[in-house]
Amino acid sequence: MHKSGFVPIIGRPNVGKSTLINAILGQKLCIVSPKAQTTRHRILGIYNQEDAQIIFVDSPGIIKPKYHLQKLMMKSVRNALMDAEVVLVVMEPIAQSLESEVFFQIQKIKSPILLVINKLDTTTVEQAQERIQSLKDYIPYKEAIAISALKKQNLSELIPMILKYLPEGPAYYDKDMLSDRPERFFIAEIIREKIFLNTEQEIPYSCDVSVLICEERDNIFWIEAEIYVSRKNHKAMIIGKNGQMIKTIGVQARPEIQELLGKEVFLNLYVKVSEDWKNDPLKLKFFGYNEK
Numbered sequence: 672m673h674k675s676g677f678v679p680i681i682g683r684p685n686v687g688k689s690t691l692i693n694a695i696l697g698q699k700l701c702i703v704s705p706k707a708q709t710t711r712h713r714i715l716g717i718y719n720q721e722d723a724q725i726i727f728v729d730s731p732g733i734i735k736p737k738y739h740l741q742k743l744m745m746k747s748v749r750n751a752l753m754d755a756e757v758v759l760v761v762m763e764p765i766a767q768s769l770e771s772e773v774f775f776q777i778q779k780i781k782s783p784i785l786l787v788i789n790k791l792d793t794t795t796v797e798q799a800q801e802r803i804q805s806l807k808d809y810i811p812y813k814e815a816i817a818i819s820a821l822k823k824q825n826l827s828e829l830i831p832m833i834l835k836y837l838p839e840g841p842a843y844y845d846k847d848m849l850s851d852r853p854e855r856f857f858i859a860e861i862i863r864e865k866i867f868l869n870t871e872q873e874i875p876y877s878c879d880v881s882v883l884i885c886e887e888r889d890n891i892f893w894i895e896a897e898i899y900v901s902r903k904n905h906k907a908m909i910i911g912k913n914g915q916m917i918k919t920i921g922v923q924a925r926p927e928i929q930e931l932l933g934k935e936v937f938l939n940l941y942v943k944v945s946e947d948w949k950n951d952p953l954k955l956k957f958f959g960y961n962e963k
């Protein structure tokens with residue numbers, strides 16, 4: 672018997688959803704940062720074994736949206752939940768503010784919910800157990816598990832737990848596929864991650880990245896990407912004093928892009944100002960955020 676299905680991973684920003692997908696896949700697929708709202712798109716992470724295919728769906732952290740980009744981000748969470756066979760709701764070991772948004776969003780879920788308490792490495796097993804009990808009133812979960820995505824604790828128990836609730840079905844994707852997204856998408860994401868890791872306050876949220884050119888020339892991948900910022904003064908900050916910031920972003924992104932493509936990479940970054948792109952439906956479409 673072969674089992675398969677879509678398993679969205681949802682929760683507040685920063686709980687470790689993307690870290691969990693990477694840990695399960697044993698490969699860095701989704702970008703991760705200590706800042707909230709790192710993930711902006713729905714990304715499939717395909718886990719394959721001989722008798723099963725679990726299609727994990729990484730999604731943006733659940734928030735109350737303020738601008739159009741965030742509205743589309745929340746739409747992508749709802750879309751992810753629509754075709755779910757099993758849903759993983761990831762929570763921190765200690766109660767956080769604004770968790771009610773998560774409780775609200777999961778009300779409509781009809782598929783089985785598994786509660787995952789992440790960051791077990793920061794707490795005791797007893798506290799995690801207490802947390803599992805206290806969430807009973809808010810999350811109608813079938814089963815719960817405490818894990819550490821970062822330290823890869825208890826991950827081997829998570830897969831069999833999911834498989835218990837996954838229906839019989841064929842593989843939806845080739846078994847050697849890891850994701851549904853093209854290389855260009857991941858190149859832009861790697862660059863965006865470096866922006867998140869190196870800039871502060873509103874700067875990461877002012878930026879998005881678009882890959883203009885990605886082609887092989889004389890055995891080298893030639894990549895040109897544009898970093899869009901929503902304010903003129905942010906451009907200067909992304910470039911940095913004597914170009915130091917943009918250089919750091921490039922230096923950190925290049926080896927990861929090389930690993931992704933398996934080839935030497937020449938990376939050229941440009942910075943462009945696009946006023947208020949986060950509220951402009953056309954520009955959001957350009958960056959790959961769908962209205963659907």
Ligand SMILES: Nc1nc2c(ncn2[C@@H]2O[C@H](COP(=O)(O)OP(=O)(O)OP(=O)(O)O)[C@@H](O)[C@H]2O)c(=O)[nH]1
Pocket residue numbers: 683684685686687688689690691702703704705706707708709710711730731732733789790791792793818819820821822
């Ligand atoms: N200590 C500890 N930190 C973790 C663990 N899992 C993730 N983190 C850290 O938590 C931060 C957020 O991780 P992400 O994977 O980006 O979280 P996310 O839920 O995808 O966040 P958004 O995309 O913003 O919704 C990063 O600094 C991770 O290193 C864990 O098990 N233990």
Ligand SMILES: [Mg+2]
Pocket residue numbers: 688689690701702703709710729730731732
């Ligand atoms: Mg994420």
